[in-house]
Amino acid sequence: MAVAADARVALVAGATGLVGREILARLLADKTYTAVHCVGRRKPDSVHPSLVVHLTDSLTEFSAPPVDDVFIALGTTIKVAGSQQAFRAVDFDAVVALATSARAAGATRLGIVSAMGADTRSPVFYNRVKGEMEDAVSQLGYDSVVFARPSVLAGDREALAQATRPGEQLALVAMRLFKPxxxxxxxxxxxxxxxxxxxxxxxxxxxxxxxxxxxxLQFS
Structure with a gap:
């Protein structure tokens, strides 16, 4: 069977997370992508003929396969990570290492889930690291780089065996009462x-x- 001229191959990191799971589902349903590589420590729930899973405990040492489009939805919190250093290892080191490896493998488009307030000059450590990550991957030579900066996320964390976040619960209550x-x-x-x-x-x-x-990013 002939492959369409515009067919592409994607790589997804963070596919077992709240946003990454949704990214993976969309890519697998999109006929533009003839193959979707997924990299992480755990297998995603999805099963699909075009899905290729790469399990690794170290994204900083992972060698990306030849791909066109890269989607990175990695992220933690300082509380979950346990320290600022551990947080940076995920939200900066792993993200930049994976984007670098994928670029070396031929990727030309990059999409990353960042955070509202990302800024290298921010006095807030979390936002500063996100800003530094954005600046670092922007220098890697991709033709197209897209950063999504969501505010508070809504989704079923319990289904992912993730602890609920009090800030998200409070924000949902505020939305119901004061959305306009x-x-x-x-x-x-x-x-x-x-x-x-x-x-x-x-x-x-x-x-x-x-x-x-x-x-x-709002559709609803």
């Missing part, structure tokens, strides 16, 4: 909407660097 008064960039955003916006924008392949603020 909350600016779009600060509203709770569904993980599925973040995934849809990121995948669609990466597929569009607009040259250069683009940041999708949380208000642009």
């Amino acid at each position: 008064l909350i600016p779009h960039n600060y509203r709770v955003v569904a993980a599925a909407d973040v995934a849809a916006a990121l995948v669609n924008t990466v597929k569009a392949g607009q040259p250069g660097r683009r940041v999708l603020l949380s208000g642009e």
Whole structure:
């Protein structure tokens, strides 16, 4: 069977997380992608003929296969990681290492789930690391780089065996009570909407660097 001229191969990291799971599902349902590589410590729940799973305990040592589009939805919190150093190892070191490896393997488009407030000059450590990550991967030579900066995420963490986050629960209550008064960039955003916006924008392949603020990720 002939392969379409615009057929592409994707790589996904963080596919067992809240947004990464939705990214993987969209890619597997998209006939543009003839193969979807998934890398991480655990197997995703998805089963599909075009899915190739790579299990590794160290993303910084992973050698990416030949791919076209890269989607990275890695992320933790300082509380879960246990220290600022451990947090940085995931949200900076692993992300930059994987993006670097994929670029060396031929990838030209990159989409990353970052965070609202990402800024290298931020006094907040979390936001500063996210900003440093964005700057680092922007220098790797990709034709197109897209950062999604969601605010508070909505999704079923219990289904992923993840602890619920009090901040997310409070934000959901506030949304139900005061949604019309909350600016779009600060509203709770569904993980599925973040995934849809990121995948669609990466597929569009607009040259250069683009940041999708949380208000642009809202579909519902």
